[in-house]
Amino acid sequence: MECTDTVVVGGGQAGIAMSEHLSQQGIPHIVLERDRIAERWRTGRWDSLVANGPAWHDRFPNREFSCDVDAFPDKESVADYFVAYAEQIGAPVRTGVEVREVVPLEGRAGFRVTTSDGLIEARHVVAATGPFQRPAIPPVVPQDAAPLQMHSNAYRNPDQLPEGAVLVVGGGSSGVQIAEELMNAGRTVYLSMGPHDRPPRRYRGRDNVWWLGVLGKWNADSPGPGTEHVTIAVSGAEGGKTVDFRKLANRGMTLLGMTAGYDAGKITFAPDLKENLDKGDANYLSVLDEADAYIARHGLDLPEEPEAREIPDDPDCVANPILELDLAAAGVGTILWATGYAFDFSWIKADTFDARGAPIHQRGVAQEHGLYFVGLPWQSRRGSSFIWGVWHDAKFIADQIAIQRSYAAYEGTARRVTEDA
Numbered sequence: 001m002e003c004t005d006t007v008v009v010g011g012g013q014a015g016i017a018m019s020e021h022l023s024q025q026g027i028p029h030i031v032l033e034r035d036r037i038a039e040r041w042r043t044g045r046w047d048s049l050v051a052n053g054p055a056w057h058d059r060f061p062n063r064e065f066s067c068d069v070d071a072f073p074d075k076e077s078v079a080d081y082f083v084a085y086a087e088q089i090g091a092p093v094r095t096g097v098e099v100r101e102v103v104p105l106e107g108r109a110g111f112r113v114t115t116s117d118g119l120i121e122a123r124h125v126v127a128a129t130g131p132f133q134r135p136a137i138p139p140v141v142p143q144d145a146a147p148l149q150m151h152s153n154a155y156r157n158p159d160q161l162p163e164g165a166v167l168v169v170g171g172g173s174s175g176v177q178i179a180e181e182l183m184n185a186g187r188t189v190y191l192s193m194g195p196h197d198r199p200p201r202r203y204r205g206r207d208n209v210w211w212l213g214v215l216g217k218w219n220a221d222s223p224g225p226g227t228e229h230v231t232i233a234v235s236g237a238e239g240g241k242t243v244d245f246r247k248l249a250n251r252g253m254t255l256l257g258m259t260a261g262y263d264a265g266k267i268t269f270a271p272d273l274k275e276n277l278d279k280g281d282a283n284y285l286s287v288l289d290e291a292d293a294y295i296a297r298h299g300l301d302l303p304e305e306p307e308a309r310e311i312p313d314d315p316d317c318v319a320n321p322i323l324e325l326d327l328a329a330a331g332v333g334t335i336l337w338a339t340g341y342a343f344d345f346s347w348i349k350a351d352t353f354d355a356r357g358a359p360i361h362q363r364g365v366a367q368e369h370g371l372y373f374v375g376l377p378w379q380s381r382r383g384s385s386f387i388w389g390v391w392h393d394a395k396f397i398a399d400q401i402a403i404q405r406s407y408a409a410y411e412g413t414a415r416r417v418t419e420d421a
């Protein structure tokens with residue numbers, strides 16, 4: 001059987017970052033990827049997707065994108081970047097190898113890793129299988145109901161959908177970008193949305209990622225009590241622009257509150273649309289306030305931008321919200337669920353998951369000795385699941401593995417004294 005110190009499962013950005021830091025620590029390892037490097041960027045997203053952050057920011061420290069630093073690279077360029085990065089660091093990635101099971105060894109440290117290409121024994125295992133693993137669709141509309149139901153994970157472009165209007169459920173970064181693309185393609189679009197943050201794309205000459213950085217928000221170490229489900233609506237599409245739901249409504253999109261229920265072809269919505277929009281605006285304006293305070297405090301010479309504070313009036317769909325939609329009467333041919341993802345760690349047979357299947361860990365160090373995670377949402381901070389943030393978390397995990405290796409290598413004073421005698 002093949003033996004190594006560390007098996008990294010997953011060859012996305014998290015697995016590549018992990019490989020870099022393990023190599024720097026001199027730790028023998030293998031990265032196993034069931035598809036290709038950065039496959040989710042390549043085929044797991046819609047065709048027109050570009051990075052949510054500009055090229056100068058959404059990258060690893062030791063390599064730049066070849067495009068303009070302020071541009072938002074398309075998804076193929078992002079995938080190519082990680083392929084090139086893996087080559088640059090000589091990452092020992094084996095593609096086309098699926099990990100089917102990881103089981104702790106009995107009576108000694110380490111794991112038996114069952115793969116599609118045979119067994120491997122490893123002292124440590126790092127699960128780098130992504131923050132977004134299994135598409136999650138809330139059980140609202142029965143599977144056999146009339147409109148096509150699709151998760152954003154499966155959406156590619158407007159031509160793929162059957163004729164008719166589209167109900168997009170979810171007002172985060174995916175939902176709002178897909179909804180706008182469909183509207184631009186001439187579709188009638190309904191967008192059902194919940195609580196959200198919608199930071200300014202740019203303010204006073206600086207991109208949102210810069211403001212998150214200098215205001216310390218990338219390093220926030222938890223989503224905060226009661227805020228776990230607040231999604232963030234940002235977009236790099238069309239060169240990057242602030243998500244403004246009211247402007248979308250003024251262009252013809254119908255906004256709706258949270259999807260609440262379904263009965264006999266009719267969907268109901270919570271009466272929370274205005275509240276959700278107002279809270280999103282409050283979040284937006286609070287970032288402007290903090291940015292202004294930062295500029296004043298540090299004496300920065302950045303241009304004033306008072307027009308950024310202008311919020312359009314409520315469009316009709318907000319003033320008179322639709323609380324029930326007859327799907328057939330509205331001509332809805334597709335319900336597109338942009339409702340996020342769930343974990344699937346069913347292949348790890350270890351006691352380190354809660355009742356919902358979420359990892360129990362501290363900064364990625366699992367409850368099971370020798371098992372680690374990297375790339376989880378909020379693993380150590382807000383930036384953890386993003387390109388630049390995962391690199392730093394991977395460094396921490398490699399350090400933890402090196403520390404455990406030093407403990408394992410220690411032979412004990414007593415034994416040395418005996419041997420010397």
Ligand SMILES: Cc1cc2nc3c(=O)[nH]c(=O)nc-3n(C[C@H](O)[C@H](O)[C@H](O)COP(=O)(O)OP(=O)(O)OC[C@H]3O[C@@H](n4cnc5c(N)ncnc54)[C@H](O)[C@@H]3O)c2cc1C
Pocket residue numbers: 009010011012013014015032033034035036037038039040041045049050051052053058097098099100128129130131132174347374375376385386387388390
């Ligand atoms: C629509 C969308 C847009 C995003 N845009 C940005 C952005 O602009 N900037 C940014 O910083 N972040 C962005 N993110 C967040 C994040 O960067 C991506 O989700 C990224 O793909 C996460 O990388 P990862 O390596 O952690 O996981 P993944 O890219 O999901 O990689 C995990 C890999 O593990 C493999 N795998 C899974 N199970 C197994 C197994 N059992 N055996 C072997 N291999 C396995 C998968 O094939 C996959 O290649 C975006 C996310 C989404 C959904």
